[in-house]
Amino acid sequence: MSHPLRFILAFYFLLFSEFAQAQLYNAPTGARSMALGGASVTLSDVWALSNNPAGIAGVEHPSLGAFAHNRFTIQELTTVGLLAVYPSGKWGTVGLDVQRYGGELYNEQRLGIGVAHQLGQVRLGLKADVLQVRVKEWGSRKTVALSVGGQSEVIPGLTFGAHIYNLNQAKLAEFEDERVPTVMKIGLSYQAATKVLLVAEIEKELEADAAVKAGVEYQVIPALALRTGFNSGTRSATGGIEVKFKQFQIGYGLGAQSRLGVSNALSLVYQWGKQP
Numbered sequence: 001m002s003h004p005l006r007f008i009l010a011f012y013f014l015l016f017s018e019f020a021q022a023q024l025y026n027a028p029t030g031a032r033s034m035a036l037g038g039a040s041v042t043l044s045d046v047w048a049l050s051n052n053p054a055g056i057a058g059v060e061h062p063s064l065g066a067f068a069h070n071r072f073t074i075q076e077l078t079t080v081g082l083l084a085v086y087p088s089g090k091w092g093t094v095g096l097d098v099q100r101y102g103g104e105l106y107n108e109q110r111l112g113i114g115v116a117h118q119l120g121q122v123r124l125g126l127k128a129d130v131l132q133v134r135v136k137e138w139g140s141r142k143t144v145a146l147s148v149g150g151q152s153e154v155i156p157g158l159t160f161g162a163h164i165y166n167l168n169q170a171k172l173a174e175f176e177d178e179r180v181p182t183v184m185k186i187g188l189s190y191q192a193a194t195k196v197l198l199v200a201e202i203e204k205e206l207e208a209d210a211a212v213k214a215g216v217e218y219q220v221i222p223a224l225a226l227r228t229g230f231n232s233g234t235r236s237a238t239g240g241i242e243v244k245f246k247q248f249q250i251g252y253g254l255g256a257q258s259r260l261g262v263s264n265a266l267s268l269v270y271q272w273g274k275q276p
Contacts, residue, residue, distance in 0.1 A: 024108060024131060024172075024180050025205070026050065026147075026165040029081065029099075030067055031267040034253030035240025036215030037229025039199040042151060042161035042189035044123075046085045046269055049095040049114050052163040052185070053125030054149035056085045056093045057116035067267035072260045076103035081110075092117040097129070105136045114147075123151040131180060133172065143170040145180050157191040161201070182206045187213075195219040203233060227253075236263070247271050 030047030033040035040051040046065040048055025063085045071077035081099035088094055097112035109132045116125035127147040134140035149163035165183040172178045187201025200214040215229025215238070225242045240253035253265035 024133065026129075026145075026181075026183055027069075027079070029069075029083070030065065031240055031251035031253035031265040032217075032227065032242060034069065034255055034263070034265040035227035035229060035238050035251070036199055036217065037213040037231040037236075037238045038203075038234075039187060039201045039213040039215050039229060039231075041149070041163050041185045041187040041201045042159045042199060044151070046083050046095075047267070048125075049083050049085055049097050049127070050081075050099075050112070052149040052151065052161055053095070053114040053127040053147060054116050054123040054151045054161070054163070056095050056114065056125060057118040057123040058151075059085050059087060059093060062086045062272040063269055065267060065269040067265060069263070069265040071263045072257070073262065073264075076106070078102075091115075095127075097127075106134070108133050116149075121153050125149045131170070141172055143172055143180060144168075145170045159189045160187075161189070162186045181208075199229075209233075231255075235259075240265075 028034060028038035028040055029050035033047055033051055044055040044058030046059060046063040065083045067081050069079045079099060079101040083095065083097050085093060085095040093116045095114045097110065099110040101108045110129050112127055112129040114125060114127035116123060129145045130142060131145055132140055132142045145166040146168045147165045148167060151159060151161045153159050163185045166180045169182055170180045172180055183203060183205045185201050185203045187199065189197060189199040192198050195218055197217040202210055202212055204210040211231060211233025213231045215227060218226045220226060223244045228239045230237050234257060236255045236257040238253060238255045240251060242249060242251040247270055249269040251267045255263040
């Protein structure tokens with residue numbers, strides 16, 4: 001990698017890494033995760049393919065999800081993605097993850113493939129992501145990041161989750177041995193009541209302080225859920241709503257950060273074969 005490219009990447013990460021959280025960092029995916037402060041390591045939905053691949057083992061119907069996440073109303077800090085999950089029975093649940101972050105001058109792309117199995121009370125998942133970083137005029141770099149995750153219902157209603165992203169410490173450039181961040185997450189979720197789900201997790205990137213994330217999901221009626229949370233890493237308060245209509249789920253998430261402003265996430269999920 002040329003020095004100008006490395007300089008731009010270094011500047012970019014110093015300036016935005018704590019708050020922007022792009023593909024290289026494996027930022028929480030989907031409006032549900034954002035509304036819960038990013039605490040999604042124990043959840044089972046189509047977004048789990050990115051948040052913790054073990055969670056897709058709990059998806060019962062083929063699902064397709066699309067999302068857009070804009071940070072601080074800056075166009076260049078926007079992520080868009082398309083995720084698909086297919087429960088194949090014998091071969092476990094498989095998924096495909098395609099995401100793009102950034103603008104014309106700097107952007108990142110992700111193409112990920114994951115697989116997960118349910119073994120009794122335990123779910124295990126593996127994922128491989130091909131990551132590409134491109135800076136206009138200075139070219140691009142590709143690398144592969146491997147991830148592993150697990151979930152288990154410890155007691156009825158209490159679920160434990162853990163996820164390691166980029167366990168192979170994928171190298172991005174030879175200069176100063178620059179690598180994709182390795183991120184570890186552990187967390188718990190508790191179904192405190194029929195309509196109330198509590199989630200919490202700790203996230204640790206190897207070269208950064210640990211972040212605490214937590215949230216509450218309240219199922220007002222089967223077709224409507226309200227969410228709120230916080231994230232100490234991005235120093236933001238979050239909230240959101242989700243509406244279900246037949247096989248569709250439409251979610252919205254909002255994050256407020258005192259220094260940089262508001263972020264928004266919108267997601268749409270379609271599930272084949274699910275009864276309305």
